[in-house]
Amino acid sequence: MMAADQKTALAIEPERYELRGLPMHFFAMDRRSFMKAMGGGIAILAVAKDALALQESGRRIGMEEKMPREINAWLHIAPDGGVTVYTGKVEIGQNIRTSLAQTVADELHVSLASIQMVMGDTQLTPFDMGTFGSRTTPQMGTQLRSVAWAARSVLVDLAARKWSVDAGQLVAENGTVSDRSGSRSITYGELAQGQALAQMMPAEDPVTPAPEWKIAGQPVHKIGARDFVTGRHKYTPDLKLPGMLCGKILRPSAFGATLASVDLSAAKAMPGVIAVRDGDFVGVAAPDELTAERALAAIKAQWNTTPQSSSKELFDFLKKNAEEDPAEENRYRQTKGSMSDGLAAASHRLEATYTVAYIAHCPLEPRAALADWKDGKMMVWTGTQRPFAVRDEVAQALHLSNDNTRVIVPDTGSAYGGKHTGECAVEAARLAQAAGKPVHLLWTREEEFTWAYFRPAGVIEIKSGVDANGKLTAWEFHNYNSGAAAIATMYEAPNQLIEFHPVNAPLRQGSYRSLAACANHFARESHMDELAHAAGVDPLEFRMNNLQDERLRAVYQAAAEKFGWQERKKAPGHGFGIAGGIDKGGHVAAFAEVAIDGATREVRIERVVEAWDCGAIVNPDGLKNTISGAITMGIGGALYEAIEFDNGRILNPHFAQYRVARFKDEPKIEVVLIDRKDQPSFGAGETPIVGLAPAVANAIFDATGLRIRSMPMLQDGKLPKQA
Template identity: 45%
Template sequence: MEPGFTVTVNGVAREVAAGPERSLLEVLREELGITGPKLGCGEGMCGACTVLLGRRAVTACTTPAGEAAGHRVTTVEGLAEDGLLHPVQQAWMETGAMQCGYCTPGWLTGCAALLARVPHPDDARIDAELAGHVCRCCTYPRIRAAVHRAAELMEQPESLEPVPVPAAEPAVAVGAAARPWDLVAPDPDAFLAGLREGLVSVAGREPAPGVLTTSTRAWLHVGPDGVVTAFTGKVEAGQGTRGALSLLVAEELRVPPGAVRVLMGDTGVSPFDMGTFGSRSIPDAAPLLCRAAAAARRVLREAAAQRFGLAEADITLAEGMAVGPDGAPSASFGELVTGMRRVEQARADEQVTDPGAWRRAGRPARSAAAGTAVTGTKRFPSNLAVPGMLHGCVLRAPAYGARLLGLDLAAAQAMPGIQVVRDGDFVGVVAPTARAARAAVTAIAADWELTPQPGQAELEAYLRAHPAEGQGHSAPYRHAAGDVDAALATGPLRLEATYTTAYVAHVPLEPRVALARWESGRLTVWTGTSTPFRARGELAEALGLDEAAVQVIVPDYGGGFGGKHGAAAALEAARLARAAGGPVKVAWTREEEFRWGYLRPAAVIDVAASADATGQLTGWSFTNINSGQAGIGTPYRVPSQRIAYQPADSPLPQGSYRALAATANSFARESHMDEMARLAGADPLVFRLDHLDDERLATVLRRAADRIGWDRHDQQPAGHGLGLACGWEKGGRVATAAEVRVDDDGRLYVLRLVTAFDCGAVIDPANLANQVEGATVMGLGGALFEQVDFADGVIRNASLSQYRVPRLPDVPPVETILIDRPDQPSAGGGETPLIAVAPALANAIRAATGTRIRSLPLAPNGKVGRA
């Protein structure tokens, strides 16, 4: 056996087994159990695994472990000193420079190394030094602010806060201790049967015909310890839903937000939910939890009045206490429910607090999970482990559409500790380590039959030639009003154009991962999925189980953006675990995430419009091929209109993506509206406003235009341009304004982005602004350079060194305008802010160059043409 070596990690000498050629990341995570550094790409291109080697920041995935021998290794877990946060940790918390938090540990160690060398870097230095880091949630504007704040805190040690004590895990963790309930199935009767003590409040509703409602039930538990646990089937992947729901429950129950836990996405205890998608968490889940909390408040007031012998009107609830007149008598909520075993059904007319009267919600709040993210203790799916856990790996085809003809398993089966599993065309291996599993699956010799596939050059023609029927929201869609053909034929102003968008990858920084365990014929899976109940159904069907025998638990995970629906990795882990007779963890590589996760659909959109001599629109024809019907309607007043969506047989796997098809449809609509304005000789802002009847949409458009300085849009220097776009989607209204410069060589520089957003009543303005900024920057990537390169069924840029996502140097100043409307219901904020970015940029480029670009991405090589 080869001798090992010693590595000093976070001040402690650790013995490492043989194999200095292994990556430092593998040693830290798999051998030493230090999970702060994250696996993001495996090639040193995302920064998620950054650690300090001495004073140098290095990517642990590309650093051989042997290079750390005799050196100090510092991970995010070792940054704090003497019980106080490191300045970078505190700065990230103060500025909210994170969403899912998966990338945060790498940013913190990288920033610590930067500030040790450059005490006060400017933005250009920050961008250059930290360009190797990726935040796929795109919180880059806040990251810049966090670096500057950390630089200040480096000189203010007296301002540093203690390391926060982690709260109890809000999600059910592996090997969790007994809870105050023991559920067999998630329904109120099971709560009552299993409840040992406390109050359970349940709210439900019947979905309205023809209205999408992803959540129909919610419940919460008030325990003798005073802790309130809210239950929802929604999940958290960085969108801030957990924090928003905890604020709303705290508001209704009159308790501090820290007294509320939100248990999400556990099919064993959560109410059924269709999934976390479409910005439906706040519109669907929040009202139910508010009603459940209001019902619990009513019961607590009744219990206090009975205990004190007072009228209910004389009872005040505040800070988790029920008090009588002048503050006495008093009892805590925990005292009131001690000995109680009650399930209360919320009434339809429960008195929910009006947003105009909010005292906790509606104000900035620091994320409760921020402390775990900055200290490296947050438990992502990729961090989970159980005793006796093995690692699994699956054999993949070399291309889409490939058919397995034959296998030679001898080499893999001869490897020590390897078990090969075959179930039809499913082939995988189980091994003691992830490295051994990868080596074994690589040793399998497989014979494949490949079939010809279209590539990028043939995509538009292929989609047009291969219409599909589709089902549900993917079914064909038709809307018509007036005589469109006559309007188009007779309008003195007429324009036809085709707009296209590329396939885009989700690129969540945490690749898919699942841990599966079988016990007495029952399956439990921990995984990152936005649809845990759908995943449960898929697992049960594929494995021949009743759904009651399957539990899917979703810890907060490292980003999804619509790309982690269903049970892909979970099913692989479950199959391997059943064959192996023990728990198995399957973690996809970055290449697998690119090639075997689905993509944002490509789009081909044909638009024709006409206007009369006064510039009023008379006809509008809009046909989307393949990408979807989200956002396909027009908010503009047009008497004759025909709008259609035609599904197609996509050559690549495709599915949901942040904002769905609304991005492609908005790009085509808002680009065409700009062209019609120019054709009519009208100001693009005035032209839009003249056709808008929705005052909320008009308001965000005016606000964005004012902030960008639209009154000087026609006075820009040569090569400079301003652009506008707006849209409504998922109950929200958004407008984006862009300022760009194009130099003589065609090089594009985005100088500013402004997004004005109205999503009704604002619950947490700090988190909402963070979501708007992140969506705006993510939209920047899809607008300018993100695209999947493919041919013959193979994605050819399946790595972060080949597929470009936004990084710090790409991000201009981003300004956010939030319009709070307490009189309107709260809509989701994570998706709609993305949809107007691409058309605003396209319109700005047209203003700067005279060239109209009708395909996304607009500048894949950083340059645009000139007229």
């Protein structure tokens, strides 16, 4: 057993920017107004079990009572048979609008088409921490399945009472309750007619096991796809309100700069323009974009700046600025056995340092918000992963109550962990308040690159030993700054020291797809490859020799077979590499083939096979799409992406200077899904990205003998001559 260090045990890395207070209440409606808003029918609400015990042990409660704040999700069946599901989760391209609807349809026994999902609206949906951490499938999916199960039970009970028969004689299928004898039937809609029933259920009721799923587990395409291919879907940047103004924000000359002086007079003199200064915040709003740009350009401002560090000295900076006494929640230190014993027992010992640059999320939809200030209430549409937290941010910034602040999240043009915060919403709200009109704000690409936050850069140091039989004897792993996600090794090593060192970082940093699991897997799986070569063992065999986890072994095996690992043939300029990992309930093995042009030093990833297991699969089509997408996104961070900065400024805040993966970079990708119907379902939005970079680094080594220990691996798009 791994002994947790006295002061420092932490199961997972806390999501940065998510360390906020307890959830605020979400819902001030009483039951009567709730049902009125629903238009009658039947509502089934899932309540956390502990909370329900405090409420009324699951029995129906009076119409006048306040709804409890611990409700996670609910669904409503209207008299026309339509089913509406309410969840605080948001759709950002991971296609949970589809997979959650599949789950509900499956358990409620209705068609997928009869389900409407209402998502991410702080007034209509229950409180939710946010859409991150790959938690939607294991948590919200499970809760919604419970809600749907409860709803189906209620419907059967209603029919039984209506016909004065035992509920056991009835069956619910295709939105209809029928007598098993086939003598009579009634639709869910008919059962909901004349009802105003709101029933709370504990969130852990029995559910249908995966082998019996009918709609879940099937490949389903993105719901509402026609709206996207016709341009009809309204993302936040596409929304309009009558009289709406276009906002623009004056950005400081450097991070942390304070406003010394500002002259707004020229901007204010422009027709229809309002200009606001509030502390260091300066913004304008104008009837159209061009006028807003001109007004912004007319503002004269002086900023006070302080000298700041540069990306050239980033990794030295991170090592030198590790926090002496980090906050408890930021610590991670685990030890097992004795490193000195482990190294003494080794026949091969290795030490290596790996680095990971700052990178940007680059969601194609930059941050955007539309704010409407009316009668003392603020309504903001914005693309965020955390509508309730952004609601709190807006309310606090403007000194409003949460009740008077509402955030709605239209299905959003991606986020990847980059849209946890509400800057843009707050800015639009501040301008709307000043203008007394709705204000629309869309960050430019340069603003998105500069004023959002970054995936943390990191330095990782590993010291290891392996014995004559190819068994790990010692494993020491230090991560500076990038994070503790998936920092523990999944390989068996009797002697370990694993530690995360938080740093007073030079840039604003936060969540990113898989958090630090990308960096930690890059370092760990590169190092495992180095050890395999040091021990003279095949990289796959070496990993298997040191691995007990059956599910990781299975994905390695599956990927090896699909890839043809044993049959691979060396060719000049070609290399093969592998990597695997576990995080957030997902098990992944990535096998890569690269080709290197000896003359140009360009690296092309020719082929990637990735095997994946996240338990029982809800939507295999969506899952494959997500996995191959993660691999493709991962190419950028592996080979090209790095934020350059100096003295409080980003030096490459444009796609022309910051290379993300494009069509020509994409390899042939083959995804092997292992559908574990005996295991609970976990999410797949993040972990499929972690294997690509180390597999590619190992393939580059195989091809060239050059060990690249940095992400990105290339410099100006070319393989360096030496590491």
